[in-house]
Amino acid sequence: MGITLAVIATLAIAVPTAIISSIAPPKHARVLTPAVLPVIPKAVMPPVEPVSLAAITPDDARAINATVPFTAAPVPAAKPFRLTDAPLGSLRAIDCLATAVLYEAGDDPIGQRAVAQVVLNRVRHPAFPKTICGVVFQGSERRTGCQFTFACDGALIRHSWNDAAWDRARAVAREALSGKVFAKVGYATHYHTDWVVPYWSASLDKVSAVGTHLFFRWTGWWGTPPAFNRQIASEEPAIGQLARFSPVHSIGLYPFASQLAATRAERLAALLAAAYAGPGPIAGDDNAFLVTIDRDADPEGLPRLAEAGCGDRPYCKYMVWAERYALPTALPLDPSQVATMAFSYLRDRSRGFEKALWNCDQFPRADRKQCMKVQTFVPGAQLADRESKGPVTPSPVGEKITRASAANPLPEASAIPPQKPVPTPPTP
Structure with a gap:
């Protein structure tokens, strides 16, 4: 009897693993399955790994992603986030968040709100930087390892959005920084499109899908609401990559007002007034x-x-x-x-x-x-x-x-x- 139960238990593990393996992409693609999810204890800070994708085709990626089930645990909505920075810090935060939602979700307000919620969740989590701009541009000082690929792949130099799209993204950012919550993603801190497979994806809890994006949170205590209680920093850094789009990110990087060329000073004054959302x-x-x-x-x-x-x-x-x-x-x-x-x-x-x-x-x-x-x-x-x-x-x-x-x-x-x-x- 004992031998029979042991055989059944072995088959219960081996058969699903074999099925997943049969769907899996070529051997060079590393894929983690739900059976090996690590749970990081509260005493250990979870690592924030650089984005690294398995070298597989989009169709293979979708097949693999479909095998990872959504968590059966509750997905509570995040608490409202209200930025209380001074005007300059608020403007910088708005433009950093607007850049993230626009380059990550395109000109799609639903996708933008989901991305914005992930950024806010990260700011509140002790594993990430303490500012909006710090989270968005984390890792941008390196050639690889950005948390958001647009921050280090040259996208900001190669491409810019039209004024109407930029204004819509800034409106989404202002709403998110003024307490509007996108409940569907809960306390997700990670996401990816369904046509790629990051190496970390199967090590996290899959909480929801919004369009073609899949959203994840850490397993165990680090993915629960009490983990998101960190006091954020009061000042936002100036981001050099945004200086050509956002005048508030040129302040502190370049000489101000009296030392600027007249045309640039006038443009700065006009854009500051137009952008101000106090x-x-x-x-x-x-x-x-x-x-x-x-x-x-x-x-x-x-x-x-x-x-x-x-x-x-x-x-x-x-x-x-x-x-x-x-x-x-x-x-x-x-x-x-x-x-x-x-x-x-x-x-x-x-x-x-x-x-x-x-x-x-x-x-x-x-x-x-x-x-x-x-x-x-x-x-x-x-x-x-x-x-x-x-x-x-x-x-x-x-x-x-x-x-x-x-x-x-x-x-x-x-x-x-x-x-x-x-x-x-x-x-x-």
């Missing part, structure tokens, strides 16, 4: 923006960011802080929030008024007229009353003036005629 207006006031920036951001670019954020609004207030902890979430502002403001921009086209001012303690200016004035503050009990009256008169304290209100920080109280009160946002 935060929307605050709740309750479509004309007011509260924004945080990187403390190392170039102060010369702030007016362009403000103008791009305000768009074509005839009236707009754009207020910037360089410290994330100091960023207000609503109006009115309290005195400490006004005092820590790094930059302010006010536009009121009905009065022909437009002005940008810097906090010169944070961003020194050669022209002191561009500096915010020193302020005095009104006790909280009187603040609401002042907010309803628009601009206020200079305080009795010598050269110091008080802004029109903490909720409506004007560049200078005397810049707007007192007979036309400046609109203030409703109290949230």
